[in-house]
Amino acid sequence: MTEHTPTSTQSARAPLLWGPLTRFALGVALVAAAVDQAAKLWLLFVFDLGARGIVMLTPFLDLVLTWNTGISYGLFRQEGPLGQWALLALKAIAVILLWIWLARTSSRLTALSLGLIIGGAVGNAIDRLAYGAVADFVLFHLTTASFSFKWYVFNLADVAIVAGVIGLLYETLVGADAAKAP
Numbered sequence: 001m002t003e004h005t006p007t008s009t010q011s012a013r014a015p016l017l018w019g020p021l022t023r024f025a026l027g028v029a030l031v032a033a034a035v036d037q038a039a040k041l042w043l044l045f046v047f048d049l050g051a052r053g054i055v056m057l058t059p060f061l062d063l064v065l066t067w068n069t070g071i072s073y074g075l076f077r078q079e080g081p082l083g084q085w086a087l088l089a090l091k092a093i094a095v096i097l098l099w100i101w102l103a104r105t106s107s108r109l110t111a112l113s114l115g116l117i118i119g120g121a122v123g124n125a126i127d128r129l130a131y132g133a134v135a136d137f138v139l140f141h142l143t144t145a146s147f148s149f150k151w152y153v154f155n156l157a158d159v160a161i162v163a164g165v166i167g168l169l170y171e172t173l174v175g176a177d178a179a180k181a182p
Contacts, residue, residue, distance in 0.1 A: 019103035025115030032119025032160040037126055039156050040135045049137060061140055066153045067133035091125050109175065113167030116160040123157030 043049045043063070055063040070087075095118055102114040127134040136158070140151040171177070 016100060017103050019105065021105060021108060021111035022099075022103055024108070025102050025111040025118070028112055028115030029119035029122060032116050032157070033123040033126070036120065036123035036155060036157040036160065040123075040127065040137070043137055044135060054139075060142055061138070063137050064139050064153060066136045067131070068136050068153075069133045088125060088128055091121055091128075095121050095125075107171060107175075107177070109167055109171045113164040113171070116164030116167070120157040120160035120164065123160070124155070127157075 043065070049055065049063055049065045053064070057063060098114050098118050098121075102111060102118070105111055105114070124134045134155065134157075136153040136155045138155060138159075139153045142149045
């Protein structure tokens with residue numbers, strides 16, 4: 001019997017898409033996307049948020065359904081199918097690049113953060129495929145007699161993405177392997 005040993009080409013390619021923490025981050029991504037989609041499905045089809053209009057939860061937090069046809073904060077809104085497919089392609093490229101980064105990391109915090117970002121991106125991509133736009137529903141606001149501030153409407157996928165970015169920033173700027181000034 002001959003023993004199969006990987007060639008140098010196979011060894012070089014293996015870490016491109018799979019690393020020691022890829023399975024962990026995949027689990028995080030699946031949970032983030034599933035929670036996001038479950039919340040959206042419930043709000044859209046069970047709670048019927050679209051028919052209810054604004055639902056006040058607290059003096060500073062409302063539920064309100066908006067459809068985002070653009071990217072973050074509604075930038076680059078796309079109404080036609082070509083623009084929507086271009087945004088999906090851009091998202092797919094970003095997820096592939098994040099996955100490659102994930103395969104090379106040995107940090108659990110980086111893997112967790114990348115998993116959150118990938119899961120959030122997938123959650124929003126599912127919306128684009130299903131509805132042609134991303135369902136956003138959380139609105140933070142601050143209103144007084146003389147001042148009114150309303151944050152952008154967002155969803156749980158956006159929360160996962162922001163939490164992932166915060167994790168990456170923490171690890172880069174504060175974490176044990178962060179570059180320290182002399």
